[in-house]
Amino acid sequence: MNTCYNKIVVEDNFLEKEVFVTLRDIITHDDFKWNYQPSMVNTAEEDTNPGYFSHVIYGQNHDAPESTYWHSFEQVITKLNPIAIYHIRINLNTRMQQTYVSDFHSDTDSMIHNPEQWTTSIFYINTNNGYTEFEESGIKIESVANRMVSFPSHIKHAAAMQTDESRRIVINFNYFKKSI
Numbered sequence: 136m137n138t139c140y141n142k143i144v145v146e147d148n149f150l151e152k153e154v155f156v157t158l159r160d161i162i163t164h165d166d167f168k169w170n171y172q173p174s175m176v177n178t179a180e181e182d183t184n185p186g187y188f189s190h191v192i193y194g195q196n197h198d199a200p201e202s203t204y205w206h207s208f209e210q211v212i213t214k215l216n217p218i219a220i221y222h223i224r225i226n227l228n229t230r231m232q233q234t235y236v237s238d239f240h241s242d243t244d245s246m247i248h249n250p251e252q253w254t255t256s257i258f259y260i261n262t263n264n265g266y267t268e269f270e271e272s273g274i275k276i277e278s279v280a281n282r283m284v285s286f287p288s289h290i291k292h293a294a295a296m297q298t299d300e301s302r303r304i305v306i307n308f309n310y311f312k313k314s315i
Contacts, residue, residue, distance in 0.1 A: 140274050142287055149258065149283040154210050159260050159280070161207050162190075162225060162304060169227055175237040175294065185228070185235055185296065192223035192306075208306075215256060215285075217310035228265065228303040231296045239270040239291040242309050253288035254312045260304035265297035267305075278303055 138145040150158070161167065169188035192202045208223065221243060242255050257267055257276075265278045270291040276284045278297065286292075288309060297303040 140272065142290065143269060143272070143274060143276070144285045145276055146283045146285075147279065148281050149214070150211065150281055152281075155281045158207060158211070161204060162260055167204075184237075185231060188227040188229075190225040190227075192225065193220050194222040211258065211306075212308075215254075215308060215310060215312070217254075217308075217312055219311040221253065221309040221311070223306065223308050225260075225304065225306045226294075228294070228296045230301050231298055234265075234298055235296040236268065237294045239268075239293045241289050241291050242307060243288040251287050251289040252311065254285055254308075254310055255288045255290075255292075256283055256285040256308040256310075258283050258306040258308065260306065261300060261302070263297035263300035263303050265303040266295045268293045268295060278305070 137147075149155075167190065169190055171186060172189050173186045174184050175187055190202060190204075192205060192208055193200050212220070212223075243253055259278045259280055259282045261278070262280045263278045267276045267278075267284060268274070269276075269286070270293070275295075276282075294305075
């Protein structure tokens with residue numbers, strides 16, 4: 136089922152169930168490597184910012200795959216239909232005592248030319264009471280497993296941390312999309 140809020144598109148059951156479960160199991164396995172990031176958004180105050188864990192799949196330091204798990208994401212990437220990929224990163228937030236909402240930001244504004252021509256997609260790996268909020272519209276997209284939300288990269292959004300589950304895992308895709 137697809138839902139569209141102006142330029143924000145929400146797709147539930149984005150991947151076939153077997154494909155999703157395989158990808159989820161790779162990411163949630165005990166051997167999956169995570170790197171701690173002390174600040175969620177560069178504008179956040181360090182004393183109130185909980186930080187997060189990340190795993191770069193593509194493009195953090197090079198315009199190329201950076202993870203040994205790159206091939207596990209091929210079906211998702213193919214379905215997104217990109218001409219060019221800027222960045223793919225998995226984010227993991229740990230449970231908070233109370234909801235923490237990051238500063239509003241865009242994933243690509245300061246890093247690429249013409250960010251309005253690029254697309255950001257957020258793929259939710261697990262269901263929890265966290266959400267993604269959009270600054271201009273106030274729309275909140277709940278974290279639901281196997282949900283994809285896509286929008287122009289210049290649209291500012293914020294991540295709200297969960298209080299119910301031990302972790303909130305999302306995959307951020309930033310790419311130039313083929314026209315249909």
